Amino acid sequence: MPDNGGVGPVEASPKQPQVRVFAKPPRKNAPPSEIVEGFLEALTSDDPKYSMARKYLTKKARQVWQPDLSTTVLADGPNADTERTSRDSDGGGYTYALSGRRVATVNEQHAYQPEEGAYTETVHLTQRKDGQWRIDRLPAGVVLGESDFQRSHHAVNKYYFASRSSSDGAEAQEPRLVADPVYVRRWSDPVTETVKSLLKGPTDWLDPVVVSRFPTDTRLKKGTKALAPDDQNRLRVPLNERADRVSTSQCSRMAAQLFFTLKGVISSGVEQVELEKANGDTLCVLNADDADAIAPHRTVDSPGYQYFIDAEHRLVRLPKTKGSMEPVPGALGSGEQKLRTAAVSRDEDRAAGVSAGGQLLFVGSLLPGAALEPTKVRSEGKGEPDNRLTAPSWDGRGDLWVADRDPDNPRLLWLGQGEGDPVEVKVSGLEGGRITSVRVSADGVRVALLVEKDGKTALRIGRVEREGTAEQPEVAVRKLRKTAPRMEEVTAMSWAGGSRLVVAGKESGGVQQLRYVHSDGSVSSGTALPGLTAVTGIAASEDDRLPLVASSEDGIVRLPPGANWRTVVKDGSAPVYPG
Known part of the structure; x- marks a missing residue:
C-alpha cells in the first residue's frame, strides 16, 4: 500500500471484475x-x-x-x-x-x-x-x-436459429437468431469454453424450439487448446471432420452463430470469424457486414420512434432521442377510436390498439388516411377494464398476441399476421394463475407473461411451440419458469435485448425498484437503474443505446444512457417501442 501521495478517483469497469482471488495451499498440520x-x-x-x-x-x-x-x-x-x-x-x-x-x-x-x-x-x-x-x-x-x-462468472448469450414449424407458410421469413443465455467462468479461457458450449448445442429448455446449423457432433479439432483473436480481432476456429462437407451457405450460418455469440465474450468485439476444416483448409470467412446480412440478431433496424397513448386516448409518437410528440398517421392517431393501450409492429408499418373500455382489439396501418380494422377479438369481462384485454404485442414474425383477463374466461390469444380468427394459445404451468400482461420476444420463440395468483403478480417466461398447419395453426406456451423470483409483486416489464428484460417491481416488504433481469432468472450485474415512483408501464428497445421510456406519476418519462429520468409529457400512458 502507498504511504504518501495524493488521493485520486479510480474508474471501475462494470464489465470486468477488479479483484482476482488466488487460493492458498493447505498449511502443514492444519486441523x-x-x-x-x-x-x-x-x-x-x-x-x-x-x-x-x-x-x-x-x-x-x-x-x-x-x-x-x-x-x-x-x-x-x-x-x-x-x-x-x-x-x-x-x-x-x-x-x-x-x-x-x-x-x-x-x-x-x-x-x-x-x-x-x-x-x-x-x-x-x-x-x-x-x-x-x-x-x-x-x-x-x-x-x-x-x-x-x-x-x-460471466453471462454469455449463445445464438441458435429459431426452428421452422409445419404451420409456417411458404412465404415465411428466414428464421431469426435466438439468444440462449449461459454462464462461463471469467478466468478459464471464456472464448474457448463458450465456443465449446455453442457446439454442444442449446440448453434443454430452449432445445425444442431452436436449431444449430453446425452438423451433429461438430467439435473443435482435436488438440485445440485455446482460441484467441489476433491483433485485428479476427478469430480462426478449427473444427473436426464432421463439418468438412457443409455447403458455403450452411457454413456462413454456422459462422454467424459464432460471430454473434463471441461479440458478448470478447470485450473489444470480433471483426471476422474463419472456420477451418480438420485438414487446415478454410471452410468460410465471415465479417461483420456479412453476419448482419445473413442472420440479423435484431429483428429490425433501430426503431424510429417511441410510442404511447396521450391524454386524448390517441396513439402518438416521439422521435427516439429529441423532438416533440405527434399523432401517428392513420386512424389510430386520429382519435376516431379512443384507445387504452397499443402496440406497433416491429417494422413500424402497422399498429394494434385496445379500445378505451378494454373490450375490443383493432389493427390499422400507419399510413395517412389508413382505416381502422376491427379484429375478431372481444372480451366479455365485467366491471373494470383491468378485467378485459391486456396491451397487445407483436413478435418478429408479424404475429399479434393479446391476453383476455376476463376472470370467467381468461385466455391468451394469437393472430397470425395480426388478422383472421384468433387462436387460443395453450399455456401449461399457469397453475390457476391469470395472465395480466404479455410481451413476446423479437424472435417469436419466447414470451414474457405477468401472472396473477393469490393477490400477487409474478414474471414468467415460456417457450413458444408452433404446430398444426398454415390453415389450422396450433400455438402453445410451455415450460414456464420464474424470471424475477425475488420480486413479490411485478408491475411492468419489457424485453430489453436478446435475453434481457427490464422489470418494475418490489421484493417482500420493499419499495418498487427497476432492475434488469435475464430470461433465465438471473439478475443482470450491469449498472443499477435510477429509482422512479409509481411505475405503471415501461418500454425498452433491442438497441441498448436508446433510452428507457416509462409511465409514472410524473407522466411519460425517458431515461437516456448515463443520465437520469426526464419528463417528456405530464399526461400519457402505456409507453411502447415497436413490438
Missing part, C-alpha cells in the same frame, strides 16, 4: 476445520482448473471430483453447521456439515436455474499416513456464495 475452510475458499478463486482446491483432497477424491458438473449458488457462502459436525466412531475421520440458502443451480450445460430452498451437504475428512487431514468425500460440483459467483 480438519481449517482444511474445510481452505477448500471452500479455494473454490472462490480464479484458478481455471481448481488445481489449488484439489490439494485439499485425497488422491482418490481428486480423481472422482467433477467441479464442472454443476455450481450451486447460495445467498451467502456455505456455512459450517457445528451442530451437525461430528467425529467418526472409530476416530478415523470427521464429518463437517455445510448449510445455506440456495438461490440457483448452474448445470453441466452452464444454464442458470433459480432454485430457492435450503442447502444441506456434508464433507468428510480422513487422516493420511503422514498425519495430514484431507477431504475424501464431498458434494458434486462447486458451491459458491452469490457475490463470489457474480464476480467469477
